[in-house]
Amino acid sequence: MANHNTPVIQTESLSKVYKAGKRTIQALSNLTLSVHRGEIFGYLGPNGAGKTTTIRLMLDLIRPTNGSATLLGMDAQKDSVELHRRIGFLPAELSLWKNLTGRQVIDYVARLRGGVDWQYVNELTERLQFDPTLRVRSYSSGNRRKLGLLLALMNKPELLILDEPTNGLDPLMQQIFNDMMREVRAEGRTVFLSSHILSEVQSICDRVGILGSGKLQAVETVATLRHADFRWVTLRLHEVANTQLLAGVPGVADLTADSSTLKLRLRGDFNPLLHALKDQYVVDIKTEEASLEEIFLSYYGNGSNANKTAEPLKERV
């Protein structure tokens, strides 16, 4: 049994190499990471970065080439059965038995876990607005995701490992999911969730680990990352645009003008920008969220220009 100060997740030089014929693929390289009790930890990275490999190693679905993972004070490989009793898991690509109804799937997993509080299951079902009477084959991807979340949550596990949990969920359901995760944290339980969308992680996570090409690039608090966050803004004016209009406006960078259109990178609030435009007739404003890669380049590359080639990212684990 882990004491209160033991990290809920502790990996030491965890590595995984896949062999495909004569080729070897380093899917994960020397991952050393700690996740603490009662936190929501976001595991961020683009597709193919090694997020799912890490999660599969933690769940003992695959075996490490090197290193080790300890969850809840137990070895992920040797104590996998006992660990699975205390972990709730949602895979990124959730496949369930298509001929069973949602209720039958829940019942099967509940029996495998030695029983479940059906009143709590019903509460979750209601909250997720999920109809368990239909067959899995007839569920939309969003409804399958809800069923997966239900399976992960229904035993009130000490640790939730969720791989891209909000894939396929509509914005309303994403909000409900965020609320549920905050409740899990409030109960002192721990959430490890992977995502490739920064804004999703920002809204609920306490800390974020950033993975790229199988290597952990950094672990930061969300507050720190928020300082690095920016968005791309396109303004269409009635008159011909001039970059001088916005020169010196706080948070504005990478300003370009083309005819009546201004493009810029904005960090922080909109208000200074709008204030600077108070004498202009603004026809249209479009905003585009910066990609994860752009934010990290901006953050770690001391980036005044997010598009420039960044130096290798500094490891801050």
Next chain:
Amino acid sequence: MQGVVFVETLRRTWRQTLFWGLGLGALAALVVLMLPLFDAIDFAGILESMPPIMLQAIGIGDDMEFAVSPEGLIALGFFGKMALIFMVYPVVMGMRVTSNEEDDGTLDILLSQPIPRWRVMLEKFAAYLLTIFVLSLLILGGLWLGAGAVNIPLDPGRMAEASFNLLPTLTLVMVFTIFLGALFSRRQWVLALTTIFVVASFMLDSVGGLAKGSAAETLRLISFFNYYNPSGVMQYGLTWGNTVGMLAVSAALLAAALWLFQRRDVGT
């Protein structure tokens, strides 16, 4: 939890087992119902006019008297000629133990529950083994019903032995499929190699039976069909050496499958 996978596997399989069993049982009954026709067409006379090599080719040995008896016709026409059809069932069920679930991705959910991998495999195997036993019972039922309908006196003990002679053979094929499923994560590989194993064994046994005294006859020894031998069972009863041998090989393959599956990556 103990037995959950076993019960769930049976719950999901009983319908298919019943359909398979009823189908094969009906086929068995049909063969028995057709037995009077063989007398009507003077089947014995037809066989006597055939050259020995042709008789060997259709699976009739030197004992012509047995070949034209009801038991002989059932052994040859049903248990012998339909052998490849019987083998489909254990391959389908063997694939369901891990291969299909791994390919579909449902194994991830199953193995992330508090149940060891070996137990998942063993409980599923036990459930499908039980369905093979039920299949044999339904085949025996078909033979008994057919015999009753045309009033042919068949030795019930021998019919039971011939039906249960299927058990070690079907178990071996199922376990071989499970073993390949533990070895490879791709369903296509498992299906292709199992098919090659079954068809090649059948060919080796058939050709080996024809070419007496040749290398093919020696090679026949590595075919599991050689130890299935429905005619021998119908004439002299179960050969315990063959039965125990096939079950021992099955047990060894199952142990190897459990060992391999416990150690390898899943879903890669």
